Structures are given as C-alpha cells and as structure tokens.
Amino acid sequence: MLDIFSIPLPALFGQLLLGLINGAFYAMLSLGLAVIFGMLNVINFTHGAQYMLGAFAAWLMLTNLSIPFWAALVLAPLVVGLFGVVIERLLLKRIYHLDHLYGFLLTFGLALVIEGLFQWKWGSSGAPYPAPIPGGYNLGFMFMPAYRGFVVVAALVVCLATWYGIERTRLGAYLRAATENPTLVRAFGINVPRLITLTYGLGVALAALAGVLAAPIQQVSALMGTNLVLVVFAVVVIGGMGSIMGSIVTGFGLGLIEGFTKVIYPPASNTVIFVVMALVLMVKPAGLFGQTK
Amino acid sequence: MHDVLLKVDRLEAWYGESHILHGVGFEIGRGELVTLLGRNGAGKTTTLRSIMGIVEKRQGSVRFDGQETVGRPSDTIARLGIAYCPEERGIFSSLSVEENLLLPPSVKPGGLPMSEIYGLFPNLEERRRSQGTKLSGGEQQMLAIGRILRTGANLLLLDEPTEGLAPVIVQRIGEIIRQLKQRGFTILLVEQNFRFAATVADRHYVMEDGRVVDMIEASDVTQSVDKLHNYLGV
Numbered sequence: 001m002l003d004i005f006s007i008p009l010p011a012l013f014g015q016l017l018l019g020l021i022n023g024a025f026y027a028m029l030s031l032g033l034a035v036i037f038g039m040l041n042v043i044n045f046t047h048g049a050q051y052m053l054g055a056f057a058a059w060l061m062l063t064n065l066s067i068p069f070w071a072a073l074v075l076a077p078l079v080v081g082l083f084g085v086v087i088e089r090l091l092l093k094r095i096y097h098l099d100h101l102y103g104f105l106l107t108f109g110l111a112l113v114i115e116g117l118f119q120w121k122w123g124s125s126g127a128p129y130p131a132p133i134p135g136g137y138n139l140g141f142m143f144m145p146a147y148r149g150f151v152v153v154a155a156l157v158v159c160l161a162t163w164y165g166i167e168r169t170r171l172g173a174y175l176r177a178a179t180e181n182p183t184l185v186r187a188f189g190i191n192v193p194r195l196i197t198l199t200y201g202l203g204v205a206l207a208a209l210a211g212v213l214a215a216p217i218q219q220v221s222a223l224m225g226t227n228l229v230l231v232v233f234a235v236v237v238i239g240g241m242g243s244i245m246g247s248i249v250t251g252f253g254l255g256l257i258e259g260f261t262k263v264i265y266p267p268a269s270n271t272v273i274f275v276v277m278a279l280v281l282m283v284k285p286a287g288l289f290g291q292t293k
Numbered sequence: 294m295h296d297v298l299l300k301v302d303r304l305e306a307w308y309g310e311s312h313i314l315h316g317v318g319f320e321i322g323r324g325e326l327v328t329l330l331g332r333n334g335a336g337k338t339t340t341l342r343s344i345m346g347i348v349e350k351r352q353g354s355v356r357f358d359g360q361e362t363v364g365r366p367s368d369t370i371a372r373l374g375i376a377y378c379p380e381e382r383g384i385f386s387s388l389s390v391e392e393n394l395l396l397p398p399s400v401k402p403g404g405l406p407m408s409e410i411y412g413l414f415p416n417l418e419e420r421r422r423s424q425g426t427k428l429s430g431g432e433q434q435m436l437a438i439g440r441i442l443r444t445g446a447n448l449l450l451l452d453e454p455t456e457g458l459a460p461v462i463v464q465r466i467g468e469i470i471r472q473l474k475q476r477g478f479t480i481l482l483v484e485q486n487f488r489f490a491a492t493v494a495d496r497h498y499v500m501e502d503g504r505v506v507d508m509i510e511a512s513d514v515t516q517s518v519d520k521l522h523n524y525l526g527v
Contacts, residue, residue, distance in 0.1 A: 187347055
C-alpha cells in the first residue's frame with residue numbers, strides 16, 4: 001500500500017523533500033530581500049549574484065586554501081557580507097532619495113557585471129562541491145540524504161534566528177522603528193546610516209549563506225542565482241514585502257507546493273508559483289502577510 | 294547672571310528652496326520652561342526641527358551647553374542631551390508600548406528609571422504589551438513624552454503636546470510638564486494653546502514669519518493679554 005491515487009509514496013515524499021529543500025532556499029533568500037527592502041527601500045536585484053558569490057567563495061576556499069565546508073559556512077557569508085557593506089557605502093547610499101527604478105537599475109546592473117565576470121573567469125558549466133555529510137537514512141517510505149536533511153534544519157534555524165533577532169531584540173526594535181520613521185529614530189541618537197549599512201550587509205550575508213548551503217547540492221556556477229532569484233521575487237510578492245514571518249512561511253510553503261505539483265502534473269511545476277502569485281495578487285494585492293499602507 | 298543652556302542666534306532654515314526661518318534668536322536658562330507661541334506657519338515646528346538637526350539646511354548658531362550644533366547630524370545632536378517629542382507623536386506601530394519606551398538609547402546618566410516613568414504614566418504600564426499605535430490619542434502623547442525621559446537628555450523639545458486632546462487629558466499633561474520642570478528638566482514647548490502655555494511656562498517667545506518678534510515674562514502675561522491675542526489671532 002505504498003501509493004495514494006496511484007502516486008507511489010516514495011516518489012511523493014521524494015518530491016516533497018526536494019520541495020522542502022527548495023523552500024528552505026526560497027525562505028532564506030526572500031527573508032534577506034524583505035529585510036533589505038524594508039530598511040533601504042531598494043529591491044535588491046543583486047541578491048541572486050550574492051547567493052552565487054557565497055557558493056563560489058566556499059568553493060574557492062576549499063579548492064585553493066583547503067578551508068573545509070564548516071569553516072566556509074561562517075567565513076564565506078562574512079566575506080560576501082563585507083562586500084555588500086562596501087557596495088552599500090560606495091553605491092547604494094547615493095540613490096536612496098531617488099525613485100525605486102534607480103535602485104532596480106543599479107542592483108540589476110551590478111548583478112549582470114558580477115555574474116559576467118564569474119562567467120568569463122570560470123565559464124558557465126559549473127564545478128562540483130563534495131557533500132560535507134555523506135550517506136543518508138532509510139526512513140522506510142523514502143531515502144533521505146543526510147546533507148539534505150541538514151540543509152532543511154539549518155535553514156529553519158537561520159530563519160527563526162533572524163526572525164528572533166528582528167522581532168525580539170533591541171537591535172531589531174531599532175531596525176523596525178527605522179523602517180517606519182528613519183528621521184525620528186535618528187533624532188533619538190541612533191546612527192541610522194550605519195544601521196542601514198549593517199542591514200544590507202546582513203541581508204547579503206544571508207544570501208551568501210544560502211549559497212554556501214546550496215554548493216554541495218547544485219553545481220557551483222556563475223548563473224546559479226539567476227533562475228532562483230526570479231522565483232524568490234515571486235515568493236516575496238506572495239508573502240508581502242517587509243513581513244519577516246511571512247517570508248519564511250511563504251518560502252517553505254511554496255517549495256512544498258512546487259514539489260507536490262511535480263508529482264501530480266510535472267509540466268506545471270515551473271509555473272505553479274507564478275500562478276499562485278497571480279491568484280494572491282488578485283485577492284490580496286499587498287501579499288498574504290503584507291499590510292496595505 | 295543665569296546659566297544659559299540653549300542659545301539660538303540668527304538661525305535660518307530652509308525646506309528645499311523655501312526659506313522658512315529668517316534669523317530666529319532666543320535663549321533658555323538651565324531648568325527653565327519656555328514656550329514658542331505663534332500662529333500656524335510662523336516657524337515654531339521648524340525651529341524645533343532645526344535645533345534637533347532634522348532640518349539639515351540651516352545657518353546661524355544653536356549652542357547647547359556651550360557647544361555649537363549647527364552642521365551636526367541629528368543623531369550626534371541627540372547624544373549631547375537634547376530629546377524631541379514630535380507634533381505627530383511618532384509612535385512606532387511595529388513596536389509594542391514597552392519597545393517604544395525603550396527605543397531611544399541612553400545618552401547621559403541621570404535619566405528617569407522605567408519605574409518612575411510608569412509611575413507618571415500608569416496607563417502605559419497596563420498596556421505595555423499592546424501595539425504602540427493601538428493606544429488612545431492621549432496615551433500615545435504620554436508615550437511620546439515618556440520615552441524621552443529615560444535617556445538622560447536634559448533639554449526636552451515638546452511640539453504641541455496638547456493638540457487634539459480632551460481637556461481632562463490636557464490638564465494631566467500640564468501637571469506632568471510641571472513635574473518634569475521640578476525634576477530639573479529644561480523644556481522648550483511649542484504651543485498654539487496659549488491658555489495651556491500660560492499655566493506652565495516661565496517665559497514666552499512669540500514667533501511671526503520665521504522670526505521671534507516678542508518676549509513676554511510669565512509675570513507680565515496678564516498685562517499683555519491684548520497684545521498676545523493680536524499676535525495669535527484669537
């Protein structure tokens with residue numbers, strides 16, 4: 001009795017697990033996008049490239065410096081986050097007073113430049129990254145590769161830690177307040193420009209962390225972020241800009257929906273998220289967890 | 294000779310291209326409660342926002358405790374010990390009442406402890422877990438005043454704290470402002486409600502068209518009622 005509606009159970013759970021893993025990446029990436037948008041009012045189209053940079057940083061650390069995965073998991077987000085800080089200080093801070101469109105052009109152009117450079121240097125075929133945890137478990141109804149299980153748990157921990165940091169701590173209160181009224185927060189004596197830089201660095205580091213986690217699952221390649229980030233933008237639109245818990249729930253949820261669609265009707269699996277997006281926009285234009293202003 | 298805490302001299306300020314303040318000058322002694330009176334558009338709020346550094350395009354001199362603040366960004370001005378309570382109150386909807394109270398960082402020793410702030414505003418303690426903007430207008434005003442008392446700032450800039458509030462709440466806020474003065478806070482109060490201002494202030498400066506045009510001591514207010522009515526157009 002290993003099937004429901006003539007779908008074999010192992011296949012169903014296999015796809016749901018894949019969906020959960022994709023969802024973990026959607027959640028981590030959309031979280032960073034939501035935090036950055038809330039604070040900077042910039043839709044960070046460089047996010048996919050920064051995710052790729054995370055994976056590349058880990059891969060370069062392993063192949064050139066023999067730095068193992070677990071160390072890269074900390075070091076790569078730090079390095080890429082610092083790169084984000086530099087971008088914010090040098091470029092982004094000049095466009096905050098301008099229309100959204102300038103932020104879009106700047107971050108999109110940056111993504112093209114970064115991805116182009118990596119494609120030129122390392123080609124587009126991609127390099128493998130060895131799985132840091134080999135083997136897996138037979139759960140009876142399916143086989144679970146150990147590393148993939150780790151990714152789901154790690155992503156959940158990272159998402160909840162970010163949520164806690166923003167919703168329950170002093171620094172998070174500064175961040176939420178500065179998202180609402182930066183002028184007043186600054187007049188209370190808080191260095192808001194530094195807070196903005198820090199927020200961008202944090203969002204970028206989150207993208208890079210997702211990239212490091214993805215390296216052993218996907219090929220490390222210059223364009224690994226481009227397709228993913230399109231889906232992530234749809235996730236952000238569905239969840240509603242600026243809602244932290246919304247991003248997490250929507251990310252995991254849509255990953256599962258995508259996995260489920262792959263089992264029932266595979267040709268629709270690439271479009272189902274955009275169909276959901278259209279439906280949500282018709283009913284709740286601000287997104288599932290968004291607030292209309 | 295009394296001890297001047299804030300001295301504003303020939304202060305000019307602009308919003309974009311429009312020139313709002315045309316050489317504002319006045320001073321406040323340590324521990325004094327002084328009001329800025331004037332009609333809508335006279336430049337009272339802009340004066341507060343210029344002292345605070347929120348209006349960045351400004352010239353002239355604002356000396357706080359002997360230090361020049363014109364040219365500094367608002368966060369460093371706040372850290373000298375000036376706290377601002379805006380006219381629109383500026384309660385954060387994404388923060389609870391308690392988070393709103395705890396938001397402004399300490400800038401100096403000597404701020405009121407939370408227990409005393411809750412003592413002044415018992416309603417806030419009862420509702421400390423509520424969303425900041427779910428409070429009534431009066432409670433939001435008390436929250437906006439309460440949260441700048443914790444930081445150790447000794448000059449409070451209060452922009453129309455009684456605006457739109459019921460008479461009984463206005464009275465309560467008047468009592469609180471008098472208590473704050475007794476505790477040694479120096480207060481610059483912007484008011485349109487002259488009747489309210491007269492009950493709390495040591496001195497009044499009258500503003501018109503971006504200038505201070507007159508100064509009236511509290512003791513002379515009764516003789517100057519006609520003049521004041523003329524200025525304020527009531």
